[in-house]
Amino acid sequence: MSSQALVEIRDVHFGYDSRLILKGANLTFPKGKVIAVMGGSGSGKTTLLQLIAGALKPSSGYVKVDGQVIHKLDHKDLFRMRRRMGMLFQFGALFTDMSVYDNVAFQMREHTDLPEEMIRDLVLMKLHAVGLRGTHHLMPAELSGGMARRVALARTVALDPTLIMYDEPFTGLDPISLSVVANLIRRLNDALGATSVVVTHDVQESLKIVDYIYFIADGVVAAEGTPDEIRASDMPFVHQFMHGEIDGPVPFHYPSGDYGQDLNLRPDR
Amino acid sequence: MIVENLRSLGHRIVNTVWRIGYASRFFMLILLYSGTSFRRFHLIIKEIFASGVMSLIIILVAGLFVGMVLGLQGYETLKRYGSESALGSLVALSLVRELGPVLAALLFASRAGSAMTAEIGLMKATEQISAMALMAINPMARLVAPRFWAGVISVPLLTALFSVMGVFGGYMVGVVLIGVDQGSFWSQMQAGVDFRYDIVNGMIKSFVFGVAVTVIALFEGYDAPPTAEGVSGATTRTVVQSSLAILFLDFILTAFMFQGE
Numbered sequence: 001m002s003s004q005a006l007v008e009i010r011d012v013h014f015g016y017d018s019r020l021i022l023k024g025a026n027l028t029f030p031k032g033k034v035i036a037v038m039g040g041s042g043s044g045k046t047t048l049l050q051l052i053a054g055a056l057k058p059s060s061g062y063v064k065v066d067g068q069v070i071h072k073l074d075h076k077d078l079f080r081m082r083r084r085m086g087m088l089f090q091f092g093a094l095f096t097d098m099s100v101y102d103n104v105a106f107q108m109r110e111h112t113d114l115p116e117e118m119i120r121d122l123v124l125m126k127l128h129a130v131g132l133r134g135t136h137h138l139m140p141a142e143l144s145g146g147m148a149r150r151v152a153l154a155r156t157v158a159l160d161p162t163l164i165m166y167d168e169p170f171t172g173l174d175p176i177s178l179s180v181v182a183n184l185i186r187r188l189n190d191a192l193g194a195t196s197v198v199v200t201h202d203v204q205e206s207l208k209i210v211d212y213i214y215f216i217a218d219g220v221v222a223a224e225g226t227p228d229e230i231r232a233s234d235m236p237f238v239h240q241f242m243h244g245e246i247d248g249p250v251p252f253h254y255p256s257g258d259y260g261q262d263l264n265l266r267p268d269r
Numbered sequence: 270m271i272v273e274n275l276r277s278l279g280h281r282i283v284n285t286v287w288r289i290g291y292a293s294r295f296f297m298l299i300l301l302y303s304g305t306s307f308r309r310f311h312l313i314i315k316e317i318f319a320s321g322v323m324s325l326i327i328i329l330v331a332g333l334f335v336g337m338v339l340g341l342q343g344y345e346t347l348k349r350y351g352s353e354s355a356l357g358s359l360v361a362l363s364l365v366r367e368l369g370p371v372l373a374a375l376l377f378a379s380r381a382g383s384a385m386t387a388e389i390g391l392m393k394a395t396e397q398i399s400a401m402a403l404m405a406i407n408p409m410a411r412l413v414a415p416r417f418w419a420g421v422i423s424v425p426l427l428t429a430l431f432s433v434m435g436v437f438g439g440y441m442v443g444v445v446l447i448g449v450d451q452g453s454f455w456s457q458m459q460a461g462v463d464f465r466y467d468i469v470n471g472m473i474k475s476f477v478f479g480v481a482v483t484v485i486a487l488f489e490g491y492d493a494p495p496t497a498e499g500v501s502g503a504t505t506r507t508v509v510q511s512s513l514a515i516l517f518l519d520f521i522l523t524a525f526m527f528q529g530e
Contacts, residue, residue: 079407080405082404085403087400089399095401096392097388111405
């Protein structure tokens with residue numbers, strides 16, 4: 001992790017109402033790398049992406065993107081910064097009232113003055129990159145889940161972002177689509193010279209494509225390392241996560257009171 | 270028990286005040302971000318098609334029937350006083366002053382307002398609005414403001430068409446079916462309806478209703494919890510709240526506009 005950092009997250013605390021999600025998270029995403037952020041459901045992974053995009057503000061600590069503290073930017077500078085970011089949402093979040101073509105062309109039309117002929121070429125190139133040039137006339141409702149995710153990926157990289165964020169990109173995909181999307185994440189990152197952050201809990205698929213992994217648990221980074229280091233790790237948490245064990249450092253039971261008391265069992269019976 | 274009831278009452282009042290404040294702020298933001306909509310007028314035109322043009326059939330048919338009923342009822346009443354010839358003026362005044370603006374706005378709220386709420390609410394639930402914001406495109410400017418102006422432009426135009434169809438319906442029943450004198454029907458209408466006092470005031474009403482209905486519809490959609498129940502609840506609230514708002518505003522506006530000159 002020696003190359004220059006694109007994203008630095010330092011001692012970030014964040015909570016919704018009184019529930020603290022992040023309790024001093026420290027992460028660094030170097031330029032050009034694909035980084036996975038893993039953790040159980042509700043561990044604050046998506047929150048982390050929203051903090052990077054400036055959609056949420058940390059209660060303490062800071063998130064720096066390309067040397068600038070995101071939550072201190074004004075509206076205009078934040079939007080300027082966001083133009084250099086791309087985010088793939090869990091289920092694609094394609095605009096359902098627009099065709100595949102218009103979805104990919106959307107940002108180009110909004111942010112640039114490119115002539116329509118050039119936009120057409122760019123859109124077809126982006127769709128070709130995800131293998132879906134033939135779907136440009138379809139509506140999102142006519143696509144399968146995997147195809148929609150790939151179109152969303154083409155839309156995410158429409159303006160060649162320097163930072164690409166993926167929020168659970170593998171959820172609900174069949175094994176073939178899953179490998180296709182995973183390979184595209186790696187290929188697009190390298191082709192664009194971008195930095196990618198993949199929030200996921202799909203351990204096996206991520207280990208194949210990423211350069212570095214962070215495990216988030218209990219609001220902090222519980223473990224980190226390269227895929228080889230993670231595979232060799234004997235930390236109980238990493239072990240439980242990698243092998244999907246039911247009990248371990250991450251408990252099966254949500255914190256609750258005494259079981260016997262909840263069932264009104266008296267000790268003398 | 271009493272404390273609990275008081276607390277829940279207080280909570281509801283605070284919540285209502287908070288929502289009114291939030292909706293007002295939302296309205297201000299729409300106005301603030303309206304520039305883009307006017308620079309790219311095709312965005313508004315697309316929404317006028319979705320909400321205005323697609324509401325045409327219900328507005329025209331409803332206008333026709335309301336006019337026909339007015340013709341029948343008006344004739345019945347006027348005959349008692351031997352002034353059937355005033356039918357044209359009665360039909361036109363009822364439509365232009367009251368029934369046109371109020372009924373067209375109520376129909377618009379249930380046909381287009383509910384659709385706006387559901388559309389924006391579902392876009393929020395499926396993260397389309399977040400996606401847009403993360404693409405550095407302001408959803409207020411790109412999604413909400415064009416829909417607002419489309420509603421504000423559509424409602425007065427639909428109201429005018431509603432009234433025209435109503436007058437035609439009244440004519441069909443009064444003159445063609447019942448046989449009221451055609452000359453007196455139109456001349457009484459022409460003499461009885463004042464452009465500024467009746468038509469302009471009616472149009473002002475429909476403009477105000479247009480603003481109210483669209484702001485309520487868009488706010489409810491934007492504020493809807495991103496779940497199936499959230500969106501369905503918001504759609505219901507849009508129809509209920511905008512209907513009440515139309516009737517309440519109608520009373521206020523009528524009280525100021527028509528003081529019996």
